[in-house]
Each structure stands twice: as structure tokens, then as C-alpha cells.
Amino acid sequence: MRILFIDKHPLIADGFAALISSFEDWELRSATSAEEGAELLACFAPDIAILDFDLGDDSGLKLLRKASCWPSQARCIIYAPGDDPVLAGIALDVGAKAFVSKCADTSQLIEAIKVISDGGTWLPPNLLQDVARLRTSIDGRNRGLTDREFEVLRSLAYGETMGEMAFRLGVSYRTVSNDCGILREKLDAKSLPELIRIAMSRKIL
Numbered sequence: 185m186r187i188l189f190i191d192k193h194p195l196i197a198d199g200f201a202a203l204i205s206s207f208e209d210w211e212l213r214s215a216t217s218a219e220e221g222a223e224l225l226a227c228f229a230p231d232i233a234i235l236d237f238d239l240g241d242d243s244g245l246k247l248l249r250k251a252s253c254w255p256s257q258a259r260c261i262i263y264a265p266g267d268d269p270v271l272a273g274i275a276l277d278v279g280a281k282a283f284v285s286k287c288a289d290t291s292q293l294i295e296a297i298k299v300i301s302d303g304g305t306w307l308p309p310n311l312l313q314d315v316a317r318l319r320t321s322i323d324g325r326n327r328g329l330t331d332r333e334f335e336v337l338r339s340l341a342y343g344e345t346m347g348e349m350a351f352r353l354g355v356s357y358r359t360v361s362n363d364c365g366i367l368r369e370k371l372d373a374k375s376l377p378e379l380i381r382i383a384m385s386r387k388i389l
Contacts, residue, residue: 185211186228186229187204187210187211187297188213188215188233188258189212189234190215190218190220190239190247191214192216193236196236197214200234203294213228217239218239221235229258231258231259232258232297233258233260233261237263237264237265237271238265245278245341245342246342248279249278249344260280260281261296262282263286263293264285265285266286267285267287267311269311269315271283272308272311276307278342281300281304281306282305282306283306283307283308285308333366333367333370334388336363337380337383337388339352340376341380341383364376
């Protein structure tokens, strides 16, 4: 099984390599940036890709959104800083097959790899109920946001830039920028990253 590990911290990648050294049929490649990771996705064609949520130059979620362009059918794990059910739900919506916290025991990452390699989906046991409840609950459309604002907010959370959003929606960049400005006012956020954090903390997303 070919595994690609993309994390901006080389020491974490080295630790993972040591962790799976006993699995003789697992071949590992690693990358420390989204750009390097995208290149390996193309030439290495992994079966499993483990993506750091925050890659510094990009996000694992944004890289995951480009999965349809990958030559391989890699099944992806989002490797995140903590156990956040909202973030886990977003990761699954974008196309991840597993969500693992870096704070968890490393056995969870091994278990996730085995489960998704067999075609399953994996979440930490402590998040299963929260993620299920969030994914079936009434969404942010009833929380003071218009359908358009909710769509813009979700797109930002998925890692889409305002330029990419404008192109996809067939509107001007200024229109999307105005929508983001209105969202910042409604949620009292000073920046787009803060906007997403507030939306997650209030469970709007």
C-alpha cells in the first residue's frame, strides 16, 4: 500500500515513518508543503494520503478539494490539531474518508488507515455522535444568514479563495468581497480567518 504523508513539520513525518516501519507492505513518501504534496500525488499515485489541516502555504482541505484532478484514487485522512466535530464534519463533506487528531494516540491513525483502505470511513469514537448530530441538524440558513451568505461562508471554510468563488459563481470579485464584508459585520469578525473561527464556534457551519 502506498501512503503519502503531507505535514509542514518534518519531525512529525519522521515520527510517522518510524511508526509504520514494521508494516513491510506499506510504502511511504512524505512532503512538507502543499506544492510538494501535489507533485507527489501526481507521480507517486498513493492509495492513502494523510493531509495536515494547516500546511502553512495552503490547507489540507483546499488540497483535498482538488482530489478530482488527481491521477490516483487516493483515500484521504485530514490530520488536525484537535478534536473539533465541526471541522471533522467539513472534512467529510469535502471528501475526506477519515479525520484524526494529532493529540490522539497514534494507534488511531493506524486504525484509520486500515479502515479506509478497506473502503470504510473513520472518525474518533468521541466525535461520532457530535458529527452525526451536526450533519443532520438545521444548517446556518436559519441563523440570520441568507442562502447566498451561507454558501459563501461554507466555501471559505472549504478553503476556496474569493477569486475562485467569484469564478465558480459567475459573479465579480467585488460582489464576493461585499458578501464577505457583510458576513464579517453580521458575525463581528475582523478578518476572514476569524470569520470562519466564529462560525465554527457558533456551530453555524
